[in-house]
Amino acid sequence: MRKYLLASAGGAGFLWIIGGLLPAQALTKLNISDENALIDRHPVSYNQTDYFVAQELNPKDLSSINQEQKNENLGLDNTANSLPEITPKPANSSPSSEKLAQVTSVTQLSDVQPTDWAFQALQSVVERYGCIAGYPNLTYRGNRALTRYEFAAGLNACLDRVNELIATATGDLVNKEDLATLQKLQEQFAAELTTLRGRVDAVEARTAEIEANQFSTTTKLNGEAIIAAIGATGGAPDTDDPNIILVNRVRLNLTTSFTGKDLLITGLQAYNFLGGTDGSGSLQQSLGLASPLLSSSSARTSFEPQFPGVxxxxxxxxxxxxxxxxxxxxxxxxxxKLTLFAGTAAETSDAFPAITPFYGEGQESISRFAGLNPVLRVSGGTSGSGLASAAGFIYTVSPNLDFRALYGSVNANLPQKSANEALPGVSTTPLGGGFFSGSSVIAAQLTFKPTRDLDIGLNYANSYHEINILGTGLISSDIGALGGVAAGTPVKLNSVGGTLTWRFSPKIALSGYGAALFVDDSSGDVDASTTFTSWMVGVHFSDLFKSGNNAGIIFGQPLYRSDASGAAVLGSNRATPYHLEGYYRVKLSDNISITPGAFVLFNPEGDSRNETTTVGVLRTTFTF
Incomplete structure (x- = not known):
């Protein structure tokens, strides 16, 4: 009896059938053969240099939140300073990423019906020759388009099967017409088959080389280097304009997965910003706008640590x-729906999505003011130094809603507070000691997406500090939060805030935040309380003038002591401060960008005596 390879399919039917081989034989190899697919060159989003956001775990918890943190944050920017967001990885629905399983009967394919025009051809190839595989959900997807390369890969698979059958069967396996058809197809796709085989051979060789020289089977390395020139004018009365300074910050981030679902983030950094305990050598001190301790100021740049040099x-x-x-x-x-996290060097921004597109220490806004809601920065929540030991969770209610919370303690590694004093009433370990004593913070964020183009985050933080500070690093009044009260007075803070981003067009987004920080004496020795408020609005532009180039215009009010009662005082020469900022990031390549920008401070530090201050920045960012 004669055996017919094509059964009732005919030449046209055979072409259609080979197209169906695409998922089973061609697509995966084709993608792997792409040189850019061999190594993931996109740095883990440590936030936006900060990292709860490594790609293995960061499936983009809310589909459009922090689009630019295609780069940052647990927090690293699209860069090394941002950690990948810690959320479970969503299933990839892309056909190219699905495993394919061999089927033995056409009836196993749920989307193939006997009434389909090529049903008999498909049945023959599946059941008689075993050339076709289906997707895990038992679908065939016969109407999906394919490339000539994919066709060639499918044809090659079927030719291999035919050769196998010929080698094991009798001489009447195929007829002359079938062989002529196959020969013609083989000749027509000879170039594609040769190219495909060459690409597969190249991939195998490169894969072997990578395996032989790989850094680690479980760990990936990414990094970010920032080099910037900063100049400023204005400041406090009777101060000279500082010279232009050249600064750098380098971060290397190691992301390790032991099971494929977990993530260990280890980050190293070095920088040349100065400051120390008294702010010596800092730009803010030169302007006369820094606090006398730790150089906290509204003139601080986005990529500068909160406590430089100390x-x-x-x-x-x-x-x-x-x-x-x-x-x-x-x-x-x-x-x-539940993910846990814990570490000895972490920040609030590592766990909480930033919502605003201006967050990106190496890529977006150039000021500390614009990037995050001040509530996230309370208690050193974004110090840039991994200040706290922290533990918390992320509960994903739905794809559009999640809740996150953490507990952090600053001096968890110290068994007790030092008895020595740096200042009257201030210990040389000013934030106390122990994981459950000393300065601490409990923070939470509810993140939701009511519509496709709207992202909202609501924040609350309850903090206790051993000394009289806010711990945000945003203004000089951060030190001595209760005005007129001794520096060694412990305080408690209740902070609330909200952040919103509305993408009213594909490339333009309106974003803003509002925050209120309520500070009260916690010693029992005095009765004092103060309220700080802050707000910001801005417009963010994506792909402005050229793909990959982003820009932002930002205006708002830095933290301002709006109310005080009891022993706390508001201070003299008060004036509402304002912040105006503009920047434009130029993407030179996938790994290099330059961002010129400037921000202007009106009534800086809330003091009418201070001159209007302008800070200009030219930032170059390298990611790898």
Missing amino acids: NVNTLSTFGANSVQLYKLLYIFPVAK
Whole structure:
């Protein structure tokens, strides 16, 4: 009896059938053969240099939140300073990423019906020759388009099967017409088959080389280097304009997965910003706008650490470009909707999505004011030094709603508070000691997306500080939050805020936040309270003039002491401060960008005596 390879399919039917081989034989190899697919060159979003957002775990918890953190944050920018967001990885629905399973009967394919015009051809190829595989959900997707390369890969698979059958069967397996058809197809796709085989051979060779020289089977390395020139004019009365300074910050982030679902983030950094305990050598001190302790100021740039050159836990100092561990955090899912995290060097922004597109220390806004809601910065929540030991969770209610919370303690590694004093009433370990004593913060964020183009985040933080501070690093009044009250007075804070981003066109977004920080004496020795408020609005432009180039215009009010009662005072020469900022990021390549920008401070630090101050920045960012 004669056996017919094509059965009743005919030449046209055979072409259609080979197209169906695409998922089973061609697509995966084709993608792998792409040189750019061999290595993931896009840095883990440590936030936006900060990282709860490594690609293995960061499936973009809310589909459009922090679009630019295609780069940042647990927090790193699209860069090394941002950690990947810690959320469970969503299923990839792309056909190219699905595993394909061999089927033995056409009836196993749920989307193939006997009434389909090519049913008999498909049945023959599946059941007689085993050339076709289906998707895991038992579909065939016969109407999906294919490329000539994919066709060639499918044809090659079927030819291999035919050769196998010929080698094991009798001489009448195929007839002359079938062989002529196959020969013609083979000749027509000879170039594609040769190219495909060459690409597969190249991939195998490169894969072998990578395996032989790989850094680690479980760890990926990414980094970010920022080099910037900063100049300023204005400041306090009777001060000279500082010279232009050249600064740098380098971060290397190691992301390790032991199970494929968990993530250990280890971050190292070095920078040459100066400051120390008294702000010596800082730009803010030169302007006369810094606090007398720790150089907190509204003139601070986005990529500058909150406490440059000093370990705030012990008030010890270190030199420029000293290497430090600024991130150590472990993230792991425990249920379908629940992810836990814990670490000894973490920040609030690592766990909470920024919502606003201006967040990106190496890529977006150039000021500390614009990037995040001040509530996230309370208690050193975004110090840039991984200040706190923290533990928390992320509960994903739905794809459009999640709730996150954490507890952080600044001096968890110190068994007790030092008896020595740096200032009257201020210990040389000013934030206390122990994981459940000393300065601490409980923070939470509800993040939801009511519509496709609207992202909203609501924040609350309850903090306790051993000394009289806010811990945001945003204004000089951050130190001595209760005006007129001794520096060693412990305080408690209740902070609330909200952030919203509305993308009213594909490339333009309106974003803003509002915050209120309520500070009260916690010693029982005095009765004092103060309220700080802040707000910001801005317009963000994506792909402005050229793909990859972003820009932002921002206006708002930095934190301002709007109310005081009891022993606390508002201060003299008060005036509402305002902040105006503009920047334009130019993407030179996938790994290099330059961002010129400037921000203007009106009534800086809320003091009418201070001159209008302008800070200009030219920032170059390298990601790798």
